[in-house]
Amino acid sequence: MRFGDVGRLALENLWRTRLRTVLTTLGVIIGIGALVSMVSFGSGIQHNVASEFRQLELFTLIQVLPGDIDMSDPVASGMQAMEEGVVTLDDETIRALEAIPGVKLVYPEVTFPARLALDDGASQTTVRALPAAISEFKPFSELPYGRFFESDDELSIVVSQRLLEDLGIRLTDVPEPAGRAREDTTVIYRMLHSDEVLGRKLTLSTSVVDAAALMQSVARFEIPSGDLPVREEVTELTIVGILERSGGFTSLGLGGRAIVPPETAERIPRLAISSVWDLIGGGGEDSGYTSVSVRVGSMQDLDAAQEEIEALGLSTVTIADHLEDVRNAFVVMDALLGAVGTIALLVAGLGIANTMVTSILERTREIGVMKAIGGGEWDIRRIFFVEAAAIGLMGGILGLVLGWLVTRLANVIANAYIRPYGVEPTDLFHMPLWLILGAVAFAVVVSLLAGIYPAARAARVDPVTALRHD
Amino acid sequence: MSSRARVRREHPLEHILETRSLTKTYHRGTTEIRVLDGVDIAVAPGEFVSIVGRSGSGKSTLLNLIGGLDTPDGGSITVDGHEVASAHPKALALHRRRTVGMVFQSFNLITTRTALENVTLALAFGEFPRAKRRERATSLLTSVGLAERVDHRPGELSGGEAQRVAVARALANDPAILLADEPTGNLDSATSAEIIALLRELNRDHGLTVLMVTHDHEGAREVSNRVLTLLDGRVVDEEVVRS
Numbered sequence: 001m002r003f004g005d006v007g008r009l010a011l012e013n014l015w016r017t018r019l020r021t022v023l024t025t026l027g028v029i030i031g032i033g034a035l036v037s038m039v040s041f042g043s044g045i046q047h048n049v050a051s052e053f054r055q056l057e058l059f060t061l062i063q064v065l066p067g068d069i070d071m072s073d074p075v076a077s078g079m080q081a082m083e084e085g086v087v088t089l090d091d092e093t094i095r096a097l098e099a100i101p102g103v104k105l106v107y108p109e110v111t112f113p114a115r116l117a118l119d120d121g122a123s124q125t126t127v128r129a130l131p132a133a134i135s136e137f138k139p140f141s142e143l144p145y146g147r148f149f150e151s152d153d154e155l156s157i158v159v160s161q162r163l164l165e166d167l168g169i170r171l172t173d174v175p176e177p178a179g180r181a182r183e184d185t186t187v188i189y190r191m192l193h194s195d196e197v198l199g200r201k202l203t204l205s206t207s208v209v210d211a212a213a214l215m216q217s218v219a220r221f222e223i224p225s226g227d228l229p230v231r232e233e234v235t236e237l238t239i240v241g242i243l244e245r246s247g248g249f250t251s252l253g254l255g256g257r258a259i260v261p262p263e264t265a266e267r268i269p270r271l272a273i274s275s276v277w278d279l280i281g282g283g284g285e286d287s288g289y290t291s292v293s294v295r296v297g298s299m300q301d302l303d304a305a306q307e308e309i310e311a312l313g314l315s316t317v318t319i320a321d322h323l324e325d326v327r328n329a330f331v332v333m334d335a336l337l338g339a340v341g342t343i344a345l346l347v348a349g350l351g352i353a354n355t356m357v358t359s360i361l362e363r364t365r366e367i368g369v370m371k372a373i374g375g376g377e378w379d380i381r382r383i384f385f386v387e388a389a390a391i392g393l394m395g396g397i398l399g400l401v402l403g404w405l406v407t408r409l410a411n412v413i414a415n416a417y418i419r420p421y422g423v424e425p426t427d428l429f430h431m432p433l434w435l436i437l438g439a440v441a442f443a444v445v446v447s448l449l450a451g452i453y454p455a456a457r458a459a460r461v462d463p464v465t466a467l468r469h470d
Numbered sequence: 471m472s473s474r475a476r477v478r479r480e481h482p483l484e485h486i487l488e489t490r491s492l493t494k495t496y497h498r499g500t501t502e503i504r505v506l507d508g509v510d511i512a513v514a515p516g517e518f519v520s521i522v523g524r525s526g527s528g529k530s531t532l533l534n535l536i537g538g539l540d541t542p543d544g545g546s547i548t549v550d551g552h553e554v555a556s557a558h559p560k561a562l563a564l565h566r567r568r569t570v571g572m573v574f575q576s577f578n579l580i581t582t583r584t585a586l587e588n589v590t591l592a593l594a595f596g597e598f599p600r601a602k603r604r605e606r607a608t609s610l611l612t613s614v615g616l617a618e619r620v621d622h623r624p625g626e627l628s629g630g631e632a633q634r635v636a637v638a639r640a641l642a643n644d645p646a647i648l649l650a651d652e653p654t655g656n657l658d659s660a661t662s663a664e665i666i667a668l669l670r671e672l673n674r675d676h677g678l679t680v681l682m683v684t685h686d687h688e689g690a691r692e693v694s695n696r697v698l699t700l701l702d703g704r705v706v707d708e709e710v711v712r713s
Contacts, residue, residue: 005594016582369578372539373639374567374595377559463539467578 001379010386017359021391024355027348028395028443029402035341036403036431036439037410042334044407044430049326058319060104060137062294062306064089064097065315089289093312097294100308102301107131108289110265115205116159116258118239121167125257127157127204129265137295139244145171145194146241153263157202158241163257165189169197171242197239204235204260208269233269345443349450352391356384356454360461367458368466377459384455385448392447396440403439404431485548486646486679487513487536492545492555494531494703505531506542507703513647518673518680520690523700529683532700533651536681537572538565550646567596571640571648575655577632579624585611585635586620589642596643610638614668630661637668641678648672650682654689662686666693 014021066088089108097106110129115122134140135148140158149156161171170189208231237260260268296305306316360367367380407429415425492509495502505528513519521529534540536547538554541562547554550569557565566572579588589607598606611620614634624632633653640648650669654662670693672678684690690697691711699707 001595002597002600004600009591009594365578366580369580370591370595371563372537372566372572372574372578373592374563374643376563376567379563379595464534467539467574467576 001375001382003382006379006382007386010383010390013359013363013383014387014390020355020359024348024351025391025395025398027351028345028392028447029399031341031345031348032396032399032439032443033402033406034344035338035442036400036435037406037429038337038341039334039435039439040403040407040429040431041410042330042337043432043435044428045333046327046330047430047432048426048428050323059299060296060302061319062296062302062309063317064292064294064309065290065317089292089314093314094292096312097292097309100294100305102296102298102305103294104136104297105131105133105293105295107134107262107293109291109293110262110289112206112265112268114258114268116163116167117203117205118167118169118200121169123163123166123257125163125166127258127260127265129262130259131262134295142244143241144244145173146198146239148241149261152261153267154240154261155235155237155264156240156261157204157237158243158259159202159239160243160257164197164242166257171197194242197242200239201236202239204237204268206233206235206268207231208233235268237264345446348395349446352388352447352450353454355391356388356451357457359387360384360454360458363458364461364466367461368463371461371463372467380461381455381459384458385451388447388451388455389444392444393440395447396443399443400436400439407431484514485512486515486517486550487511487681488546488548489532489536490546492532492535492547493543494528494535494540495543505703506535508545509700509703509705511698511705513679513681515679516673516677517696518670518694519682520694520697521681521683521700522685522687522690522697527700528703529700530651533572533649533681533683536647537570537649538562539572568643569646571643571645573633573636573640573648573650573653575652577624577629577636577656579632579635579639581624584621584623585616585627585631585638588624588635589639592639592642598643607638607642610641611635614638628661629657630664633657633661633665634668637665637672641672647679647681650680652683652685655685662689669693 094106094108097103107130111126113124114127115124116127117123130140130149132149132152140148143158146158148158164171168188168190169192172191172193243259294305294309296302302318302320306318309316367375370380411428414428419425489509489511492506493504494506495504497503507528509528509532511519511521511532521532523529531540535542536549536554538557542555545555549565552561552565552569554562554565579585580591583591586604586607589610590603593603593606594600608617608620611617611634614637616631616634616638619627619631619635622631624635627635633656637648637653648669653669654665657665666689669680669682673680673693682690682694687697691709694711695713697709697711698705699709
């Protein structure tokens with residue numbers, strides 16, 4: 001019998017027992033629907049994290065740390081490294097890093113505490129130095145307001161919207177996330193247009209130890225009473241750019257709240273300590289920078305560059321390394337989510353087997369007749385297999401539709417819940433092509449497996465007995 | 471009657487059907503029932519042979535073995551030059567499809583399909599070209615006198631009509647021999663006569679070889695060339711009615 005005839009017979013049989021076919025298929029639909037929505041949730045989270053990283057071009061970033069630092073115990077191994085005199089991150093190292101092929105930009109990690117003031121508002125925060133050249137990279141290449149630095153020594157500052165809020169200012173031209181307004185009614189903001197902020201002069205105050213005053217007291221054998229002789233240094237900086245309000249998972253302290261050009265930072269008098277690390281290391285220039293960031297041109301250059309940097313005796317950390325850990329965690333989650341859907345589908349498979357065995361009992365005589373008029377075992381087996389596969393295929397496709405509807409609905413509900421917290425609406429679910437094709441294929445395979453026994457049983461029907469059957 | 475001219479073979483076989491020392495035993499619990507106990511029969515092409523005998527004499531079993539629905543314990547069956555007794559299940563399916571056509575007492579039509587669909591299903595198993603199936607099935611049903619009833623389901627047909635559909639179906643793939651197992655057993659006498667007449671006509675006018683099992687000894691004598699009597703699994707009598 002030709003396959004077209006087998007298919008036609010199988011579909012006619014399914015149509016003849018419509019109600020049973022529909023109920024059996026419903027089992028598959030629910031199983032696949034559960035599987036698809038579960039897995040697309042896992043996949044969605046993974047997709048969102050990865051695409052956010054990619055959007056920020058973090059895949060091209062290598063964080064370089066001095067020596068062989070064991071990241072599980074950085075302080076202890078760091079101390080050890082310093083005693084043994086391993087490679088430090090000084091200007092010479094930076095030049096070596098810049099020479100590595102594929103490397104586009106190298107800049108040291110420089111942060112320092114400062115007090116920023118604008119009009120009546122003031123805020124104590126951490127200021128970060130980033131070179132003008134980083135404006136090639138996101139998010140600095142796409143500042144929503146103003147521009148990034150044009151040189152490394154201009155007296156400019158790029159501020160975050162968060163900092164402006166700390167200074168009592170809100171921008172009127174920022175699209176306000178719905179439901180956010182009621183969150184902090186006790187604070188009264190000055191509402192300003194971004195043009196009214198850009199170009200304003202902001203004062204940056206740093207504390208420095210007044211060396212002269214200290215020497216005087218030491219000379220007089222006086223123990224400085226009360227505070228150390230600390231002096232405030234004030235620098236005026238022009239606001240040239242405003243950063244996007246960072247949302248989602250990965251603000252990662254990328255920009256910090258305020259950014260100044262590196263040479264300007266150098267000129268700002270400040271305490272030589274910017275972190276605990278400096279205190280441990282004794283501070284100062286000779287111990288080098290705490291860390292250096294290296295940007296490569298593209299993701300393809302990342303691995304090679306990372307190897308070369310490590311060959312210099314330095315430690316590296318990349319987002320890809322972190323992502324690997326994240327991915328491993330997702331594998332476990334996906335497996336758990338997938339297992340729930342798979343169980344549902346296996347139950348549906350039992351339903352198919354049950355339906356088909358019932359159907360064989362009813363159709364015993366018919367099978368006998370088909371054999372008597374020339375039907376071979378192979379023909380009979382194929383008819384039942386196609387019936388099972390058709391249930392699987394229909395169930396798979398409709399299950400996909402059900403799963404999709406469920407994820408859309410869940411997405412709307414979930415976004416409605418998180419929106420008041422100022423989170424940008426995101427698609428929590430992701431349905432990649434492999435999931436779509438895989439789900440349908442899985443449904444068909446499970447159905448065929450469920451059909452093995454009934455098909456074999458149908459093929460073995462003894463025509464003599466079947467035709468006596470009433 | 472068929473649209474295809476019945477061309478047997480260039481060197482006609484002496485016997486289109488031949489069985490030798492055919493035995494078949496059924497096991498019912500611990501008891502063994504020897505249904506056939508060394509049956510030797512031979513049918514020449516174009517012959518109409520009837521087998522009569524009491525219930526349990528092994529008539530239907532013999533027909534099922536020849537029809538390839540069952541396999542014997544011993545002996546040989548040759549139909550149209552092919553050995554059937556020891557054939558592989560696949561070859562047996564092919565035998566049922568191409569070499570023999572079967573008609574049963576209880577019609578054995580598929581009740582959910584129309585008369586036409588019952589015939590086209592046999593054509594589908596015979597891998598008859600799909601486009602021509604309807605035409606061939608209609609012509610077969612017309613030739614058994616059912617031109618007006620092609621789209622009726624078996625439940626809407628009388629017993630005689632249903633058996634005519636079964637005959638048309640049995641002839642669908644142009645078999646070498648028609649095997650009829652008590653074709654009139656479920657019919658009243660008038661309808662029985664019609665069906666017997668139809669078989670006779672197919673035999674006489676179209677040269678179809680017919681092997682019929684029946685209770686009705688007298689009816690068999692009227693239409694057959696030979697009547698064989700089966701008793702306890704053996705052929706005990708052979709009567710040549712006309713040669």
